[in-house]
Amino acid sequence: MFVLGLQGSPRKGGNTDTFLSAFLDRAAGAGAAVKNIQAAKAGIVPCRGCGYCEKKGTCVITDDPMAMEIYGLIRRADLVVAASPVYFYGISAQLKVLIDRCQTLWSRKYVLKVKDPLASERKGLLFSVAASRGRQLFDGIHLTAKYFFDAIDARMEHAITYRGIEAKGAIRKRENWTADIETAIEKTVIPLVERTRILFVSPRGACRAPMAAAMAQQRFSDHIRTDFAGMEKTAALDEAMVRCVQETGLDLGYRRPQSPEEAFFGLAPDLVVVIGDGPEEDPHPDVENLHWSLPAPLPNDDQSIKALHLQIHANLDQLTKRIR
Known part of the structure; x- marks a missing residue:
């Protein structure tokens, strides 16, 4: 599984940064691949509010880290952790820029009516820390996180919020903060790590x-x-x-072909399904390999693509007994 951390504090080594780093380290120790995006340093261009994504399903901004990397990371993530200090009862500006750009993913979901294949499994976790102690201190952040996670097809699974934390490093003095991390790991990470990982390989990995x-x-x-x-x-x-696949309601937007080494962010699969003639050597010789002799569809031929879709559907029964 893959955990994507979105670190919204501009203060390096601050309480938000410390908590998220500790969570990701623990997730990695539990068997997950992890990545931490520092929103303040990412160079994300703010949303222009142009409405282009609602018409085309993609963002009009194509040359910044959001378009070139972060959309794809969100699509591949099993768990997205949004971490932010409270600024005027809301999310930090640095993280809000990233969240606003996810209007593109909202448009794909609610305007194009297509569903990310991981939509039913992806989880969202919120972490937030504040210096003050107001009764409604986290209300705004909870609402923003709720609708952000909905837009990226993640179910908000857990939230950890702390009041009265201000000085740099104060989080480390809070009682039970590491126990809170362990609870979140058990609830959000362990069930995802325990799933069967199946890698599908074809000659070019494009179809x-x-x-x-x-x-x-x-x-x-x-x-x-x-x-x-x-x-x-x-x-x-x-x-x-x-x-x-979009006609069947599945969304493969912002996904790109990759090598076997890049799949699962370097984690080994439990099963490899090689489709077509396959390579001379199995990409993961130490794990079980299954071969499907499905011919490549004709270039730009919708009928042969639809025939392939039916053939794959029929072959999926072979996986049932291999899922733990």
Whole structure:
């Protein structure tokens, strides 16, 4: 599984940064791949409010880290941790810029009506810390987090909020803060780590493998975690394939082909499904390999893509007995 941390404090080594880093370290120790995005340093361009994403399903800004990396990381994340100090009863400006740009993902979900394959399994966790102690101190942050997680297809699973924490390092003096991390790990990380990891591999990783991975994830839901790869990685997914799965309600937007080494962020799969002729050597010889002899569809041919979709659907029954 993959945990994506979104660190919203501009203060390096501050309480928010300290807590999130400790959580991610513990998640990594539990078997997850992790990444921490420092929102203050990411260079994200603010949303322009232009409405382009509501018409096209993509952001008009295409050359900043949000478009080039972070959308894709959110799409691959099993757990997204939003961490922010309280600024005027709200999220920090640095994290809010990132959240606002997720209007694009909201548009794909609610305007295009397509569903990310991980939508039913992805979780969201909120962490927030504040110096003051007001009764409604975290109300605004809870609402922002709730609708942010909804936009990115994550279920808000857990929230940890602390009042009266101000001086740098004060979080370390708070009683039970590490116990709170352990509770969150048990609730949000461990169940995701324990799923069966299935890697789908095709020669280029642009059509057959991503289609099969998305369909398998949709069918078996929280019992498995799928990923896909190509032995000869190409630049982008096959457009006809993306259109085909989108017609069935599945969204592969902001996903890119990758090598077997990049799949699962370096974690080993439990099962590899090689589609097509396959490589001369299995990409993971130490784990079980299954071969599906499915021919490559014709280029830009919707009918052969739809035929492939039906063939994959029929083959998915082979996975049932291999899921723990």
